[in-house]
Amino acid sequence: MCGIVGYTGHENAKDIIIDGLKRLEYRGYDSAGIAIQEKGKLIVRKKKGEIKELEKLIDGEEITGTTGIGHTRWATHGEPSDLNAHPHVSADGRVAVVHNGIVENYMELKRQLIEDYGILFESETDTEVIAKMLGVLLEETDGSLSDAVYELTRKMRGTYAFAAIAADNPGEIVAFRKDAPLIAGVGEGFNFIASDIPAVLRYVNDIVLIENEEMVVATPDSLRIYDENHNLVKREPMKVTWSLEDEEKGGYEHFMLKEIHEQPKVLKETLYRRLDENGRIYLDGIKLDSEDLKNIDKIYIVACGTAYHAGLVGKYVIEKMSRIPVEVDIASEFRYRDPIVDEHTLFIAVSQSGETLDTLAALREAKSKGARILSVVNVVGSSVARESDDVFYTWAGPEIAVASTKAYTTQLVAMYLIALYLGDLTGSITEEYYQRILNELKSMPDKIQQILDRSDEIENLAEYLYNRDQVFFIGRGLDSAVAYEGSLKLKEISYINSFAIAAGELKHGTIALMEPETVVIALATVDRLFEKMYSNIEEVKARKAHVVSIAKEGRTEIERQSTNVIYIPDCADEVTPILSVVVLQLFAYFVAKIKGENIDKPRNLAKSVTVE
Numbered sequence: 001m002c003g004i005v006g007y008t009g010h011e012n013a014k015d016i017i018i019d020g021l022k023r024l025e026y027r028g029y030d031s032a033g034i035a036i037q038e039k040g041k042l043i044v045r046k047k048k049g050e051i052k053e054l055e056k057l058i059d060g061e062e063i064t065g066t067t068g069i070g071h072t073r074w075a076t077h078g079e080p081s082d083l084n085a086h087p088h089v090s091a092d093g094r095v096a097v098v099h100n101g102i103v104e105n106y107m108e109l110k111r112q113l114i115e116d117y118g119i120l121f122e123s124e125t126d127t128e129v130i131a132k133m134l135g136v137l138l139e140e141t142d143g144s145l146s147d148a149v150y151e152l153t154r155k156m157r158g159t160y161a162f163a164a165i166a167a168d169n170p171g172e173i174v175a176f177r178k179d180a181p182l183i184a185g186v187g188e189g190f191n192f193i194a195s196d197i198p199a200v201l202r203y204v205n206d207i208v209l210i211e212n213e214e215m216v217v218a219t220p221d222s223l224r225i226y227d228e229n230h231n232l233v234k235r236e237p238m239k240v241t242w243s244l245e246d247e248e249k250g251g252y253e254h255f256m257l258k259e260i261h262e263q264p265k266v267l268k269e270t271l272y273r274r275l276d277e278n279g280r281i282y283l284d285g286i287k288l289d290s291e292d293l294k295n296i297d298k299i300y301i302v303a304c305g306t307a308y309h310a311g312l313v314g315k316y317v318i319e320k321m322s323r324i325p326v327e328v329d330i331a332s333e334f335r336y337r338d339p340i341v342d343e344h345t346l347f348i349a350v351s352q353s354g355e356t357l358d359t360l361a362a363l364r365e366a367k368s369k370g371a372r373i374l375s376v377v378n379v380v381g382s383s384v385a386r387e388s389d390d391v392f393y394t395w396a397g398p399e400i401a402v403a404s405t406k407a408y409t410t411q412l413v414a415m416y417l418i419a420l421y422l423g424d425l426t427g428s429i430t431e432e433y434y435q436r437i438l439n440e441l442k443s444m445p446d447k448i449q450q451i452l453d454r455s456d457e458i459e460n461l462a463e464y465l466y467n468r469d470q471v472f473f474i475g476r477g478l479d480s481a482v483a484y485e486g487s488l489k490l491k492e493i494s495y496i497n498s499f500a501i502a503a504g505e506l507k508h509g510t511i512a513l514m515e516p517e518t519v520v521i522a523l524a525t526v527d528r529l530f531e532k533m534y535s536n537i538e539e540v541k542a543r544k545a546h547v548v549s550i551a552k553e554g555r556t557e558i559e560r561q562s563t564n565v566i567y568i569p570d571c572a573d574e575v576t577p578i579l580s581v582v583v584l585q586l587f588a589y590f591v592a593k594i595k596g597e598n599i600d601k602p603r604n605l606a607k608s609v610t611v612e
Ligand code: AGP
Pocket: 304, 305, 306, 307, 350, 351, 352, 353, 354, 355, 356, 359, 402, 403, 404, 405, 492, 605, 606, 607, 608, 609
């Protein structure tokens, strides 16, 4: 998704901004550009394609200015092209703007600019309206860019963050945030603004989070923040503790593989940080107690994509352990269906980035109806976290690959810990059960490592199956939730048409698609449902499907009905998703690798989806 970086200081802005943009590449983009203040003018260069195309464009050009803004664009209004790439400029070319998000009323503003001022537009973007409008407003504000930005934001509707520079305001960057992420990085003699912390982490660790409807004015020696009424706000920076190393590949061929291999380590982090000295769960960011819980009669878990799949597991374990009814919903659906939410509802938002617009909008919808908001988030200080009453940080560290892996398994651990915590508060589980599941969770990092150590088995399987056109994933109970995640992983990075279905549903239609050699990945890890699942496997095997079963060690009877079997270490039924998904992550990874796909940045996808 789009990324913004702005730098003002005494070094070469172009180099620093391009370096920052590269740190945002993982989010997905289709063009890139920069605007630099240079000897009383603005130099604007932009190019469709990867950042290296932009670098080629400016190679050999002397651009020495020390203030500028840059952007990676993920097309929303208008196709990816040089013209639609950001920055966009005012009619006189003396204001440049980069922008993330959407200006909903841009058509209306555009018409006004054309009719009242005779302004011509060159791109199809909504962003160009911001640049052109700022050019007009600057005349009315006697050249004050911050006043012009303030005026403009009174006229604009939508969800956005943008940054602007003007040729006549040397050293100044003005940025504004409305429902899209924006941060400032604080240095000595220089400052940054950016859409994401990783963009500036090489240069600063002191970060100021910009709140909704706030404007930030950065110069080399000052950083001023104004609230929605244009009052100055005082805010101390927070220290970011990730290192740059966390964001590098560390010898792995792809970030995705690195992140898959980090799972034992990050799961320990997520789990052990939540255990007190007596070995009981202590959820630091969650204030919800047994009194609050008496008031809760329903739980919603709402999320998108992989985070939604973690919610499917969450529904199962939270209902089982707390006996409170749980509904799981896709965030983009939830907000438009007039959900039954009130002050007796606990709303759990799950989001790696904490910036997914649909999830954020669903959260706001639930909040406006009185729900208590608990979020499970990876990025500290993200919008979802900030707008929640209680926060569970997953501590997975930065996840760079677009396909989520370690964030998902830490979300699962969060779901188990929340389920046990609620189960304990409601008195619905025994102490023996509580300790048993906790011990199972503690054994997960080593058991994941055992699967990782046998990666070659999964790679061999991928070599055999990588050229198939379609793959089906089936499972029952918790296994069906993992089937959805396995299918998503495969399709997003290998572009194979994959389909997941609860195995018991097969015979109600989908079995019509079974032919000799159709690939079916059958998850049969749940002992309680093993026989039922075995029958479903027989159903597809009878149609001569190629069945790859995933089962617990010891369940060798499954070999009779399977073409291949991948075993996971033995564990309680409740926690099998944490292990079986690792097999599916590796399978998707190896298939995509053999096919030669762009694993960390799959086509059409963005890491953080900040548009509707
Ligand atoms: C995961 O592999 C996906 N790329 C995607 O489904 C992702 O999980 C979804 O967009 C939600 O993102 P979030 O967790 O940052 O809210």
